[in-house]
Structure formats: structure tokens, C-alpha cells
Amino acid sequence: MKKLIYVLLSLSLVFTLAACNSSDEDSGKSDDSKDQSITLAVWASSPAESNALEETVKSFEEKTGIDVEIEVIQDNFQDAITARFAAKNAPDVFYLEAYVAPKFINSGVLLDITDEVEDPDDFYQPLLNAFKDQDGNLYALPKDYSTLATYVNTDLLEKAGYTIEDVPSDWEGLVEFAKELQTKLEDGQAAMVFDGTMARHLSSFIASGLNPVKDDGKADFTSSQKALDYLQSIVVGQDGGYILSPQIDLGMDWSGAAFGANKAVIMIEGNWVLSALKQDYPDVQYKVLPAPTVNGKQQTMIFTVGYAISKNTKNKDAALQFVKYMTGEGQQQWSEGSGTLPTRISVAEKMNLTEDPNLKEHVEGAKYGTPWTSGITLPIISQSFDNQFQAALNGDLSVEDAMKAAEEEANAEIERQQE
Amino acid sequence: MSGKRRLLQGYTFMAPALAVIIIFTFVPIIYALYMMFFKVDLLAGTRTFVGLDNYGKIFSDPKFWAAFKNTGEYVMVVVPIQTIIAMVLASLLNSKIKFNRLFLSIMFIPTLTSSSAMTLIFMWLFNNNGLVVNMIDSLFGTKVQFITNPDLALAVIMIMNIFSTVPHFMIVFLSGLQDIPPVLYEAASIDGAGKIKQFFYVTVPQLMPVTFYVITMGVVGCFQIFDQAFILSNGSGGPQNSTLTFTLYIYQLAFTSNDMGRATAMAFILGIIIFMVTFIVNKVMKADEVNG
Known part of the structure; x- marks a missing residue:
């Protein structure tokens, strides 16, 4: 009988330890490992967008050797991200809707990327303004818009x-x-x-x-x-x-x-x-x-979503490289694959979007529209x-x-x- | 085997379940009790002690009273109706009608359907161009707006909830009915009681412990109504706060107002209310005596 109890006790110990261990491993992956890996939290979207994201991320991975782990959060994205921040387990990079951007900026959990943007004038300005605080500091780069x-x-x-x-x-x-x-x-x-x-x-x-x-x-x-x-x-x-x-x-x-x-x-x-x-x-x-x-x-109205980087990321450089790639070099691949509108004027011109009668007015709107954020x-x-x-x-x-x-x-x- | 060792053995067997309950239920409850005295910014992870301020803010908020009224009404209407319908249906199924297994299976479907899917179906039935509205229109010649009318929006949710919870409680009653010794009915019929009298003087009192369970679970479930109201009003609790329930209000406090302290204080208030109502139900129904 005594033996049985010991067996049971040690078994339960093993289980609890195993449980702890696996969670340690999980958080370790996003925190400690080399600079060559980042996590990206996105919401579930259409198959076209999911494919385009995977393809563009793959191009990025091939070019830089940085490993990007895409986490798809199925529903209530904002609530889930908020909870992740509260649990100090935030993803390195995540989709940020302009509508809730002020809340994240105000809480001071985002990385200030004002000085990191390449050629900021190339973005449609209303889109960029959607992710700025009152002092004009920038906290996210728009990935696309409607x-x-x-x-x-x-x-x-x-x-x-x-x-x-x-x-x-x-x-x-x-x-x-x-x-x-x-x-x-x-x-x-x-x-x-x-x-x-x-x-x-x-x-x-x-x-x-x-x-x-x-x-x-x-x-x-x-x-x-x-x-x-x-x-x-x-x-x-x-x-x-x-x-x-x-x-x-x-x-x-x-x-x-x-x-x-x-x-x-x-x-x-x-x-x-x-x-x-x-x-x-x-x-x-x-x-x-x-x-x-x-x-x-x-x-x-302009509805836009950006890539934001959480301030406490351990892989700041890799995250920055990723965000810059997705809103720069990789944007055309993303826009063409997903059917979304590119946030850079140069890319929109390259894609001849204003010649498409259905898209023309939408693209023009990015110049004078009001972003849904305030x-x-x-x-x-x-x-x-x-x-x-x-x-x-x-x-x-x-x-x-x-x-x-x-x-x-x-x-x-x-x-x-x-x- | 000594008593101590027996105790140890018992706890060892319970350890996995206990660990889960402690980590995922007790610790969060205690943490919530602590959080309700703070103003919490969930995102930044900062908190400042505010004492009972959160309660002051809640009680001065007309939305709290709107939620109080809506949820109260909801419980008062839904719980009695669903309990009665479930009891009657269970008794009918328990009698020797043909195909009762088939009926049982069909009637159980609403409980199996997810509440979100059910809400969408009901929105489709009750929208201004939907089946119900058009039927009323062709029968009585008036267009009744359900979802946008503050007086009727909650009624749609009530009907939906009754529809989907009745089958579950019906099964519970059914199992209770099968525990009633047949001799009681036999004795009652010798004494000259018909089917209806038998129902009121044998079935209903014998089912008391089950009824208590059904009412308690009904009360708890109704106080926690969330998804239907959320989907119907798109999270706003509108029109004019008419579908704002306690849990929807907690959700809004936590995620729209970004004020976790107030949300936990509100959750605590809801807990107290449910506790009190259950306590009163317990006293009124004398559940202890029936059970004991």
C-alpha cells in the first residue's frame, strides 16, 4: 500500500512538473531564443488573405533567415491581445486596428518606431496619422486599408x-x-x-x-x-x-x-x-x-490595420525588419495576393490601381478620407x-x-x- | 491502515482535480476580490488603489440599473416559464405515448445547437422582413418590429432562451420522474385521484428536489446571459440599453472602458445577487427538508 501511495504521489508530481515545463517551453520560445525568431499574431481572415500572408512571410524568411511564427487568433482578437499583454506574454508583432490604436499607444506598450520608417512620405498620410500619438510619434505601420x-x-x-x-x-x-x-x-x-x-x-x-x-x-x-x-x-x-x-x-x-x-x-x-x-x-x-x-x-471613411511591435519584445531588430519588409519591399506581394489596397503610393502606382474602375475611387479616398480612430x-x-x-x-x-x-x-x- | 494515511490516500486521488480547481477557479476568484479595489489598466499592467470607488461608480451608472432591470425581468420571466414547460413536457414523455424516444431526440436538438447559431436563426426569424413579422403582418395587418424595438428586443432573447434550455431541464425532470415509486400513483388512483390530480399531488411534490435543482441552475444561467444579447445588439446592449445584461455590462467595462477593476467589482456584485436569490429560493422551497 505504501508503495502505491509513493507511486501515485510521484506520478502526480511528474504530471504537474510536466505541465509547468511545457508552459515554460512555450514562453521560452517567444522570449529567450536567438534574435532569429519572432511571433506574429493575426486574426483569422479569408483564405486569400491567409495564403498571401503565408507567402509573403515565406519570402521574408528566405530573404533574412528570420523565423516568423504566425499565430492565428480565432475570435475577439482585441480581447485576446489585451489578455496576452496582461499576462506579459505579448506577441512580438501583431495586427493593430486603427480604432483601438490610441488605447495601446496610451498604455505605453508599443514600440515607438518614428525614426525607423523608410520613406514615410510614400505612405498615404491619413493612414500613417492613424497610428500617431498627439506628439506625432508613430507606433505602427499600416499594412492595408479600405x-x-x-x-x-x-x-x-x-x-x-x-x-x-x-x-x-x-x-x-x-x-x-x-x-x-x-x-x-x-x-x-x-x-x-x-x-x-x-x-x-x-x-x-x-x-x-x-x-x-x-x-x-x-x-x-x-x-x-x-x-x-x-x-x-x-x-x-x-x-x-x-x-x-x-x-x-x-x-x-x-x-x-x-x-x-x-x-x-x-x-x-x-x-x-x-x-x-x-x-x-x-x-x-x-x-x-x-x-x-x-x-x-x-x-x-478609412479603415486601416497596422503592424505594431510590443515594447518589451526581445527580438526588436528582427521585429523591425519584419514590419519594414511587410510594409515596404513585400507589400506588393501581399497586396496582390490578398486583394487588399497597398498603403504605399509607389506600390499603388506600380499596381496601376487607379486604372481599375472599381478600385479607383477607393484608392483616391485614401488621400482625403477620415481614418476610423480618434x-x-x-x-x-x-x-x-x-x-x-x-x-x-x-x-x-x-x-x-x-x-x-x-x-x-x-x-x-x-x-x-x-x- | 491508519486514519492519517487514509486521508493522504484520499487527497492523492483528488490531487489532479484539486490542482485544476485551485489554479483555474479559486486563485482567479481571490485575485478578482483583490482587483476590485483597484483601478486597473490591463494593457499597461498598472494599478492604483481606489478603495470602494469602483462600487460608487457602478451604483451611480444608469447603465448598471438598466442592466439590473433587464436581467431581473429576464430571470423573473424565463425561470418560471422554462421550469413549468420542462416539467409538463417531461410528464407527457414519461407517460406511455408512442415514439417517445423519437420525440425526446427531436426535442433535445435545441439544447445541442450552439447559442450563437440559435441567435442568428432567431434574428433571421424576427427581423423586419422575417417569418414572424411577415406572419403577424398578414394575419393582423400590423408590422411589429422586434429587434429594434426596445420593448420587444429582450422578449426575443427570452423566447430563444426558453426554447433552448427547456429540453435540457426536461431530461433532468424525466430522470426525476423515473425515480418516483409507481406504488404512489397506484395508491393515489385507489384513493380516486385522476391523472391531473396525480400530477399535482404526487408528481409535483415528489419532484421537489429536482425542481429545486432546475430552478437554481435556471437562475444562475439566466443571470449569466451573455452571448444572445451580445450578438443581437452587436455588443452595444442597444437599442437604448434594452438588451444590456449584467454580463454584457461586465464585458463592456472590461474591454470597452478598459477598466478591469470596475468589471471585477461588478462581477462580485453579480455573484452576491445570484447567491442571495438562490438562498431565497432555497428557503422558500424548503429544499433542505425535501432533500434531507
């Missing part, structure tokens, strides 16, 4: 008796046009589909003279009558049945599906719809126009907006009251946070 543009289903448009020239280029005109167009459509078709989240409207707010994130980080949705009028036009449009939400009003998964299935004539969407339209709805005929001007100003309080502010704007769309509150409620909700939360 911008919004107006997509018009020409089949439906022509059936309704219009041509592409009839589509106005300004928001006010577009809304009027949608109203008129709706009367000539069949049941279950929408003249225009929209997305009610703040991510799609920040640039329109700014064009209307409203900066929803004030300098002190507080929310402001009410100071500009023009911005309220802009939101009002969406509410009126939804009420009148000519500007509809694809999910809620049409029962489609997203605007791309509504557009592809000939249920919507106009949508304002990012270039990510192009591959879906090509693959899932090859028959749909469409033209891409610039996003409508608001208040007479050109505007579009300080550390933006997540709170946009969450309040999304929560309350719905009340205006329902007709429960007027636009002004809903925006007042959103502003108050966000500011109360920001105050609690800053205390």
Missing part, C-alpha cells in the same frame, strides 16, 4: 429609367434621388441601404462641422445643426422606406448580400464587398462612384452612439434627443473612467 465608396446597381437603375449620370454626387441630392427612385422599384427592393453605426458616419460628421470626440476626449453630438440634419435625413429616409437597413428591414446578412441579390440599388460600402460580389454574385452589374460629398466636402474614448463614444441612434431610427426619440442621450451617456462613462 475606404467607403458609392456602389450603384446599374441593372436596377436602368430598369427604373435612369442612367449612372443621374446619380447625384452629394448626400442631399442622393437622398432626394433615392426617394424618387424608390417609387419606381418593386416591393422588397430598396433604393439605398445604410449602416447605422458610427464607424460609417464619422467623416460625414466632420464634414458637417462636428467633431464627436472633443480635444478633452469628451463626446459631442449636438453642437452642429448640420450634423443633426444629416442624421435626420437618414431617419426620414428609413421612415419613408427608401433608405433601409439590410439586416433589420430587408432581412439580409449585410448590404453586400442585399446589393448582390438585386434588393438594393445604392449602397455605400468598403472595397471588401468587391471579392464577395465577384464570387457570390457574379451576374450583378454595378459601377463604383466616390462616397457622396457632405456639406460640399469630399469625405469617406483617441482613447472613441470606443465608448461610438458605443453610446450605436446604442442611442437606434432610438431615433425607431421614432422613440427625436434625433436631437437621441444624440443628447448618447452624449450624456458617453460623457458620464468617460468621467467615471478618468476620475
Whole structure:
């Protein structure tokens, strides 16, 4: 019996030690080994993007001999990365969305790479600015981006008796046009589909003279009558049945599906719809126009993702080399393979992107667009907006009251946070 | 074998399980109890002691009260309904109807479906162009908006949750039913009780310990409702905080507001609430006596 107990005890010891050991090994890999190996954390994306990433990384590995271990984080990427930082087990390099970049920059966990960038003027400047702090220091390099543009289903448009020239280029005109167009459509078709989240409207707010994130980080949705009028036009449009939400009003998964299935004539969407339209709805005929001007100003949203390096990386040089390669020499390979837009002007020119009628407006947008990022309080502010704007769309509150409620909700939360 | 050695032997056998529980349950709980007195920046790994400030902030936040109201309503509606439906269905299945195994298998499917998939299906059914809305429209001529209407959005989640948890609890009741000695029914029928009286005077009291278990698990599960609300509102808890639940609020505090201290304080409050409600249920149902 005594023997048995010893056997059991030693067995359990072995198991616990084995467990410790393996975790030590794991962290050792990313921390201690030679400068020749780095970890890269990415989110799961389309097969095309995954392949392109692997190919480009392979080219980098062949060129430099640095080993790159790609870790795919399946869901809730931001939460997982935050937890990794909290556990002091951050990847050397990781995807950083511009939207959350201020939070990471502010926490001081990113490597300042201001002086490391080669030829910074070659990047589209709005993309680079998305990853800068207030003092202009740079913390990530953009790997690709998307911008919004107006997509018009020409089949439906022509059936309704219009041509592409009839589509106005300004928001006010577009809304009027949608109203008129709706009367000539069949049941279950929408003249225009929209997305009610703040991510799609920040640039329109700014064009209307409203900066929803004030300098002190507080929310402001009410100071500009023009911005309220802009939101009002969406509410009126939804009420009148000519500007509809694809999910809620049409029962489609997203605007791309509504557009592809000939249920919507106009949508304002990012270039990510192009591959879906090509693959899932090859028959749909469409033209891409610039996003409508608001208040007479050109505007579009830019969504960009960068490569950031964690400050405590043990392989700083290798990480820097990698990031520079992926946003420099290797960018064309990545962009061509993944179908994303390159962040360097020279690469865009080399790829003749402005000659592609579908991509032209998206690429142009990178010059004047507004990146979806604005300080550390933006997540709170946009969450309040999304929560309350719905009340205006329902007709429960007027636009002004809903925006007042959103502003108050966000500011109360920001105050609690800053205390 | 001496008592001491027997003790050692026992703990040795339990060691693997104990180690897991201690490392992954007790240590995090104790750490959370400690964190709730701090303002924590998870990313930078800094924390400053703030005492009970986190609680002050939570109680002055209208979103907390919105979450309190929503979750409270949710528990009050879902728990009784799901318990009653599960009990009735279990009794029906326990009687000698034909194909009851087949029914059992079919009815168990909702429990096996992942809650995210279920939420998407329900969103598809209840959107403004969906089956339910169009059916109501053609029957009554009114368009009811479910998902965007703050008064109805939570109801959609309630229906969904009842639909998906009933089968599980039904199985639990079913096993409880099979433990009831047939002599009790025999005696009741000799005394002149019909099927319905038998259900109320034999089945229900005999099932009390099982019912207590079902209600407790139901209460705990309902208080922790998260994924359905998250998917339906896209993480915002909208429209107008109508689908903001306690756990969604904790998530927002931790990851949108980047305030882990407040999130752990909130988790502690939720723990206390669940404990109190379970305690009251226990007292009211006198579960100890039935069990004992």
C-alpha cells in the first residue's frame, strides 16, 4: 500500500512538473531564443488573405533567415491581445486596428518606431496619422486599408429609367434621388441601404462641422445643426422606406448580400464587398462612384490595420525588419495576393490601381478620407452612439434627443473612467 | 491502515482535480476580490488603489440599473416559464405515448445547437422582413418590429432562451420522474385521484428536489446571459440599453472602458445577487427538508 501511495504521489508530481515545463517551453520560445525568431499574431481572415500572408512571410524568411511564427487568433482578437499583454506574454508583432490604436499607444506598450520608417512620405498620410500619438510619434505601420465608396446597381437603375449620370454626387441630392427612385422599384427592393453605426458616419460628421470626440476626449453630438440634419435625413429616409437597413428591414446578412441579390440599388460600402460580389454574385452589374460629398466636402471613411511591435519584445531588430519588409519591399506581394489596397503610393502606382474602375475611387479616398480612430474614448463614444441612434431610427426619440442621450451617456462613462 | 494515511490516500486521488480547481477557479476568484479595489489598466499592467470607488461608480451608472432591470425581468420571466414547460413536457414523455424516444431526440436538438447559431436563426426569424413579422403582418395587418424595438428586443432573447434550455431541464425532470415509486400513483388512483390530480399531488411534490435543482441552475444561467444579447445588439446592449445584461455590462467595462477593476467589482456584485436569490429560493422551497 505504501508503495502505491509513493507511486501515485510521484506520478502526480511528474504530471504537474510536466505541465509547468511545457508552459515554460512555450514562453521560452517567444522570449529567450536567438534574435532569429519572432511571433506574429493575426486574426483569422479569408483564405486569400491567409495564403498571401503565408507567402509573403515565406519570402521574408528566405530573404533574412528570420523565423516568423504566425499565430492565428480565432475570435475577439482585441480581447485576446489585451489578455496576452496582461499576462506579459505579448506577441512580438501583431495586427493593430486603427480604432483601438490610441488605447495601446496610451498604455505605453508599443514600440515607438518614428525614426525607423523608410520613406514615410510614400505612405498615404491619413493612414500613417492613424497610428500617431498627439506628439506625432508613430507606433505602427499600416499594412492595408479600405475606404467607403458609392456602389450603384446599374441593372436596377436602368430598369427604373435612369442612367449612372443621374446619380447625384452629394448626400442631399442622393437622398432626394433615392426617394424618387424608390417609387419606381418593386416591393422588397430598396433604393439605398445604410449602416447605422458610427464607424460609417464619422467623416460625414466632420464634414458637417462636428467633431464627436472633443480635444478633452469628451463626446459631442449636438453642437452642429448640420450634423443633426444629416442624421435626420437618414431617419426620414428609413421612415419613408427608401433608405433601409439590410439586416433589420430587408432581412439580409449585410448590404453586400442585399446589393448582390438585386434588393438594393445604392449602397455605400468598403472595397471588401468587391471579392464577395465577384464570387457570390457574379451576374450583378454595378459601377463604383466616390462616397457622396457632405456639406460640399469630399469625405469617406478609412479603415486601416497596422503592424505594431510590443515594447518589451526581445527580438526588436528582427521585429523591425519584419514590419519594414511587410510594409515596404513585400507589400506588393501581399497586396496582390490578398486583394487588399497597398498603403504605399509607389506600390499603388506600380499596381496601376487607379486604372481599375472599381478600385479607383477607393484608392483616391485614401488621400482625403477620415481614418476610423480618434483617441482613447472613441470606443465608448461610438458605443453610446450605436446604442442611442437606434432610438431615433425607431421614432422613440427625436434625433436631437437621441444624440443628447448618447452624449450624456458617453460623457458620464468617460468621467467615471478618468476620475 | 491508519486514519492519517487514509486521508493522504484520499487527497492523492483528488490531487489532479484539486490542482485544476485551485489554479483555474479559486486563485482567479481571490485575485478578482483583490482587483476590485483597484483601478486597473490591463494593457499597461498598472494599478492604483481606489478603495470602494469602483462600487460608487457602478451604483451611480444608469447603465448598471438598466442592466439590473433587464436581467431581473429576464430571470423573473424565463425561470418560471422554462421550469413549468420542462416539467409538463417531461410528464407527457414519461407517460406511455408512442415514439417517445423519437420525440425526446427531436426535442433535445435545441439544447445541442450552439447559442450563437440559435441567435442568428432567431434574428433571421424576427427581423423586419422575417417569418414572424411577415406572419403577424398578414394575419393582423400590423408590422411589429422586434429587434429594434426596445420593448420587444429582450422578449426575443427570452423566447430563444426558453426554447433552448427547456429540453435540457426536461431530461433532468424525466430522470426525476423515473425515480418516483409507481406504488404512489397506484395508491393515489385507489384513493380516486385522476391523472391531473396525480400530477399535482404526487408528481409535483415528489419532484421537489429536482425542481429545486432546475430552478437554481435556471437562475444562475439566466443571470449569466451573455452571448444572445451580445450578438443581437452587436455588443452595444442597444437599442437604448434594452438588451444590456449584467454580463454584457461586465464585458463592456472590461474591454470597452478598459477598466478591469470596475468589471471585477461588478462581477462580485453579480455573484452576491445570484447567491442571495438562490438562498431565497432555497428557503422558500424548503429544499433542505425535501432533500434531507
